[in-house]
Amino acid sequence: MxxxxxxxxxxxxxxxxxxxxxxxxxxxxxxxxxxxxxxxxxxxxxxxxxxxxxxxxxxxxxxxxxxxxxxxxxxxxxxxxxxxxxxxxxxxxxxxxxxxxxxxxxxxxxxxxxxxxxxxxxxxxxxxVTDGQRVDLPQFCMTAFDIMSTKAKQFGYELKFADGLKFTCLGDEPYNEHARQYAEKADWLLAEAFCQYKDRDVFKPYEKNHSTVKEASELAEELGVKNLVLYHTEDKHIATRKADYTAEAKEYYHGNIFVPDDLDVIEI
The missing domain is CATH 3.60.15.10 (Ribonuclease Z/Hydroxyacylglutathione hydrolase-like)
Structure with missing residues:
Protein backbone atom coordinates (compact mmCIF):
# COMPACT_ATOMS: atom_id res chain seq x y z
CA MET A 1 0.00 0.00 0.00
CA VAL A 129 17.27 17.75 -13.97
CA THR A 130 15.91 19.82 -16.85
CA ASP A 131 12.41 20.64 -18.02
CA GLY A 132 10.72 17.50 -19.33
CA GLN A 133 13.54 15.19 -18.29
CA ARG A 134 12.52 11.65 -17.42
CA VAL A 135 14.26 9.71 -14.68
CA ASP A 136 13.55 6.00 -14.28
CA LEU A 137 13.66 5.05 -10.62
CA PRO A 138 13.06 1.57 -9.19
CA GLN A 139 9.53 2.36 -8.00
CA PHE A 140 8.27 4.73 -10.72
CA CYS A 141 9.15 6.92 -13.68
CA MET A 142 9.64 10.55 -12.68
CA THR A 143 9.36 13.44 -15.13
CA ALA A 144 10.53 16.85 -13.90
CA PHE A 145 8.97 19.99 -15.32
CA ASP A 146 9.41 23.74 -15.05
CA ILE A 147 6.32 25.32 -13.45
CA MET A 148 7.25 28.63 -15.11
CA SER A 149 7.47 30.58 -11.88
CA THR A 150 7.55 34.36 -12.07
CA LYS A 151 9.60 34.50 -8.86
CA ALA A 152 12.31 31.89 -8.48
CA LYS A 153 12.96 28.99 -10.83
CA GLN A 154 10.85 26.08 -9.66
CA PHE A 155 10.21 22.53 -10.83
CA GLY A 156 7.38 20.12 -10.16
CA TYR A 157 7.21 16.48 -11.13
CA GLU A 158 4.95 13.73 -12.41
CA LEU A 159 5.35 10.17 -11.12
CA LYS A 160 3.99 7.28 -13.15
CA PHE A 161 3.74 3.92 -11.44
CA ALA A 162 3.69 0.50 -13.07
CA ASP A 163 0.00 0.08 -12.25
CA GLY A 164 -0.79 3.28 -14.16
CA LEU A 165 -1.25 5.61 -11.19
CA LYS A 166 -0.27 9.21 -11.98
CA PHE A 167 0.91 11.42 -9.10
CA THR A 168 1.70 15.08 -9.81
CA CYS A 169 3.28 17.73 -7.61
CA LEU A 170 2.73 21.27 -8.93
CA GLY A 171 5.06 23.00 -6.48
CA ASP A 172 3.84 25.99 -4.49
CA GLU A 173 2.74 28.48 -7.12
CA PRO A 174 -0.30 28.78 -9.42
CA TYR A 175 -0.71 26.42 -12.34
CA ASN A 176 0.79 27.26 -15.71
CA GLU A 177 -0.49 25.66 -18.94
CA HIS A 178 3.03 24.37 -19.53
CA ALA A 179 2.25 21.72 -16.91
CA ARG A 180 -0.97 20.46 -18.48
CA GLN A 181 0.43 17.22 -19.86
CA TYR A 182 1.71 16.32 -16.40
CA ALA A 183 -1.34 17.42 -14.39
CA GLU A 184 -4.27 16.52 -16.62
CA LYS A 185 -6.13 13.36 -15.58
CA ALA A 186 -3.83 12.91 -12.61
CA ASP A 187 -4.95 10.38 -10.03
CA TRP A 188 -3.39 12.63 -7.40
CA LEU A 189 -2.65 16.33 -7.73
CA LEU A 190 -0.79 18.28 -5.05
CA ALA A 191 -1.45 22.01 -5.32
CA GLU A 192 -0.98 25.11 -3.20
CA ALA A 193 -3.98 27.02 -1.87
CA PHE A 194 -2.73 29.95 0.15
CA CYS A 195 -6.09 30.94 1.64
CA GLN A 196 -9.83 30.85 1.11
CA TYR A 197 -11.20 33.02 -1.66
CA LYS A 198 -13.22 35.09 0.82
CA ASP A 199 -9.98 35.96 2.63
CA ARG A 200 -8.07 37.07 -0.47
CA ASP A 201 -8.13 40.74 0.57
CA VAL A 202 -6.64 39.81 3.94
CA PHE A 203 -3.84 37.48 2.82
CA LYS A 204 -3.29 38.94 -0.68
CA PRO A 205 -2.32 35.66 -2.36
CA TYR A 206 -2.09 37.15 -5.84
CA GLU A 207 0.56 39.64 -4.74
CA LYS A 208 2.60 36.66 -3.50
CA ASN A 209 1.92 34.69 -6.70
CA HIS A 210 -0.27 32.17 -4.93
CA SER A 211 -3.82 31.00 -5.49
CA THR A 212 -6.88 30.46 -3.30
CA VAL A 213 -8.79 27.27 -2.58
CA LYS A 214 -11.32 28.30 -5.22
CA GLU A 215 -8.77 28.57 -8.04
CA ALA A 216 -6.95 25.38 -7.10
CA SER A 217 -10.26 23.51 -6.98
CA GLU A 218 -11.50 24.93 -10.28
CA LEU A 219 -8.21 23.83 -11.82
CA ALA A 220 -8.56 20.28 -10.53
CA GLU A 221 -12.10 20.12 -11.90
CA GLU A 222 -10.98 21.38 -15.31
CA LEU A 223 -8.08 18.93 -15.46
CA GLY A 224 -10.22 15.94 -14.50
CA VAL A 225 -8.17 15.13 -11.41
CA LYS A 226 -9.39 12.28 -9.18
CA ASN A 227 -7.82 13.32 -5.86
CA LEU A 228 -6.79 16.83 -4.86
CA VAL A 229 -4.41 17.64 -2.00
CA LEU A 230 -4.28 21.30 -0.91
CA TYR A 231 -1.37 22.65 1.11
CA HIS A 232 1.15 25.52 1.47
CA THR A 233 -1.42 27.64 3.30
CA GLU A 234 -1.57 30.58 5.67
CA ASP A 235 -1.53 29.51 9.32
CA LYS A 236 -4.05 31.84 10.96
CA HIS A 237 -6.93 29.37 10.59
CA ILE A 238 -5.21 26.11 11.52
CA ALA A 239 -7.97 25.06 13.92
CA THR A 240 -10.68 25.19 11.26
CA ARG A 241 -8.56 24.98 8.08
CA LYS A 242 -9.44 21.39 7.18
CA ALA A 243 -13.20 21.93 7.43
CA ASP A 244 -13.23 25.42 5.93
CA TYR A 245 -10.96 24.69 2.98
CA THR A 246 -12.74 21.41 2.22
CA ALA A 247 -16.12 23.15 2.20
CA GLU A 248 -14.90 25.80 -0.25
CA ALA A 249 -13.21 23.23 -2.47
CA LYS A 250 -16.43 21.20 -2.74
CA GLU A 251 -18.15 24.18 -4.35
CA TYR A 252 -15.88 23.94 -7.40
CA TYR A 253 -14.48 20.41 -7.49
CA HIS A 254 -16.24 17.05 -7.42
CA GLY A 255 -13.37 14.66 -6.79
CA ASN A 256 -11.85 13.61 -3.48
CA ILE A 257 -10.47 16.50 -1.43
CA PHE A 258 -7.69 16.33 1.13
CA VAL A 259 -6.67 19.29 3.28
CA PRO A 260 -4.05 17.70 5.50
CA ASP A 261 -2.61 18.81 8.79
CA ASP A 262 1.06 18.29 9.55
CA LEU A 263 1.90 14.58 9.97
CA ASP A 264 -1.32 13.36 8.37
CA VAL A 265 -0.99 10.11 6.41
CA ILE A 266 -3.03 9.62 3.22
CA GLU A 267 -3.34 6.24 1.53
CA ILE A 268 -2.83 6.50 -2.22
Missing amino acids: RKLVILGTGFAMATKCFNTCFFLELEDGSLFLTDAGGGNGILRQLEVTNFDYNKCHHMFVTHGHTDHVLGVVWIIRKVADLMNKGKFEGQFHIYCHDVVKDMLEKMSAMTLKKKDFARVGTDILLHE
Missing part, protein backbone atom coordinates in the same frame (compact mmCIF):
# COMPACT_ATOMS: atom_id res chain seq x y z
CA ARG A 2 1.33 3.43 -0.95
CA LYS A 3 1.13 6.28 1.53
CA LEU A 4 1.59 10.04 1.32
CA VAL A 5 3.03 11.33 4.60
CA ILE A 6 2.65 15.08 5.02
CA LEU A 7 5.51 16.56 7.03
CA GLY A 8 4.42 20.19 6.78
CA THR A 9 1.60 22.23 5.27
CA GLY A 10 2.47 25.89 5.85
CA PHE A 11 3.85 28.75 3.81
CA ALA A 12 7.28 30.26 4.38
CA MET A 13 6.50 32.39 7.43
CA ALA A 14 4.20 29.90 9.15
CA THR A 15 4.80 29.42 12.88
CA LYS A 16 1.80 27.26 13.77
CA CYS A 17 2.77 24.45 11.39
CA PHE A 18 5.88 23.27 9.57
CA ASN A 19 6.77 24.37 6.04
CA THR A 20 5.36 22.34 3.17
CA CYS A 21 7.18 19.06 2.52
CA PHE A 22 6.27 15.38 2.41
CA PHE A 23 7.40 11.87 1.57
CA LEU A 24 5.92 8.86 -0.18
CA GLU A 25 6.06 5.42 1.36
CA LEU A 26 5.88 2.82 -1.40
CA GLU A 27 4.77 -0.81 -1.50
CA ASP A 28 8.29 -2.14 -1.06
CA GLY A 29 8.87 0.07 2.00
CA SER A 30 11.11 2.53 0.18
CA LEU A 31 10.68 6.26 0.81
CA PHE A 32 10.78 9.23 -1.57
CA LEU A 33 11.22 12.66 0.03
CA THR A 34 10.16 16.00 -1.45
CA ASP A 35 11.57 19.25 -0.03
CA ALA A 36 12.57 19.62 3.61
CA GLY A 37 11.26 22.85 5.08
CA GLY A 38 13.28 25.75 6.35
CA GLY A 39 15.48 24.31 9.10
CA ASN A 40 16.36 21.41 11.36
CA GLY A 41 12.71 21.06 12.32
CA ILE A 42 12.69 18.57 9.45
CA LEU A 43 14.62 16.17 11.67
CA ARG A 44 11.88 16.26 14.29
CA GLN A 45 9.12 15.80 11.73
CA LEU A 46 10.88 12.77 10.31
CA GLU A 47 11.56 11.36 13.75
CA VAL A 48 7.89 11.61 14.71
CA THR A 49 6.93 9.61 11.62
CA ASN A 50 9.53 6.90 12.37
CA PHE A 51 11.24 7.76 9.10
CA ASP A 52 13.89 5.16 8.24
CA TYR A 53 16.72 6.94 6.43
CA ASN A 54 18.06 3.63 5.17
CA LYS A 55 14.89 3.20 3.13
CA CYS A 56 15.21 6.62 1.51
CA HIS A 57 17.69 6.87 -1.34
CA HIS A 58 15.93 9.46 -3.52
CA MET A 59 14.78 13.03 -2.90
CA PHE A 60 13.40 15.86 -5.02
CA VAL A 61 13.86 19.57 -4.26
CA THR A 62 11.44 21.89 -6.03
CA HIS A 63 13.17 25.25 -5.61
CA GLY A 64 15.56 27.39 -3.62
CA HIS A 65 13.26 29.37 -1.33
CA THR A 66 14.26 29.24 2.34
CA ASP A 67 11.20 27.23 3.39
CA HIS A 68 12.05 24.42 1.01
CA VAL A 69 15.81 24.22 0.66
CA LEU A 70 17.40 24.99 4.05
CA GLY A 71 16.12 21.78 5.56
CA VAL A 72 17.81 19.88 2.74
CA VAL A 73 21.20 20.83 4.17
CA TRP A 74 20.13 19.15 7.42
CA ILE A 75 19.09 16.06 5.48
CA ILE A 76 22.49 16.00 3.80
CA ARG A 77 24.19 16.38 7.19
CA LYS A 78 22.09 13.61 8.73
CA VAL A 79 22.66 11.17 5.87
CA ALA A 80 26.40 11.96 5.77
CA ASP A 81 26.64 11.35 9.51
CA LEU A 82 24.87 8.02 9.17
CA MET A 83 27.21 7.08 6.33
CA ASN A 84 30.25 7.99 8.39
CA LYS A 85 28.99 5.79 11.22
CA GLY A 86 28.36 2.87 8.88
CA LYS A 87 24.59 3.16 9.38
CA PHE A 88 23.54 4.04 5.82
CA GLU A 89 23.99 1.64 2.94
CA GLY A 90 24.24 2.75 -0.68
CA GLN A 91 24.02 6.24 -2.13
CA PHE A 92 21.61 9.12 -1.55
CA HIS A 93 20.34 10.89 -4.67
CA ILE A 94 18.93 14.44 -4.76
CA TYR A 95 17.15 15.63 -7.92
CA CYS A 96 16.80 19.37 -8.55
CA HIS A 97 17.30 22.05 -11.19
CA ASP A 98 20.62 23.82 -11.74
CA VAL A 99 19.97 26.76 -9.38
CA VAL A 100 19.12 24.53 -6.43
CA LYS A 101 22.05 22.24 -7.18
CA ASP A 102 24.43 25.20 -7.02
CA MET A 103 22.84 26.45 -3.79
CA LEU A 104 23.08 23.07 -2.07
CA GLU A 105 26.69 22.57 -3.11
CA LYS A 106 27.70 25.99 -1.80
CA MET A 107 25.69 25.82 1.44
CA SER A 108 27.00 22.34 2.16
CA ALA A 109 30.59 23.45 1.56
CA MET A 110 30.16 26.43 3.89
CA THR A 111 28.25 24.75 6.71
CA LEU A 112 29.08 21.04 6.94
CA LYS A 113 31.95 19.43 8.77
CA LYS A 114 34.75 18.38 6.45
CA LYS A 115 34.10 14.66 6.84
CA ASP A 116 30.38 15.16 6.15
CA PHE A 117 30.96 17.37 3.12
CA ALA A 118 33.35 14.74 1.75
CA ARG A 119 30.29 12.59 1.12
CA VAL A 120 28.78 15.16 -1.23
CA GLY A 121 29.62 14.25 -4.79
CA THR A 122 30.68 10.72 -3.89
CA ASP A 123 27.91 9.06 -1.87
CA ILE A 124 25.43 11.94 -1.73
CA LEU A 125 24.80 12.84 -5.35
CA LEU A 126 23.14 16.01 -6.62
CA HIS A 127 21.51 15.39 -10.00
CA GLU A 128 20.55 18.34 -12.16
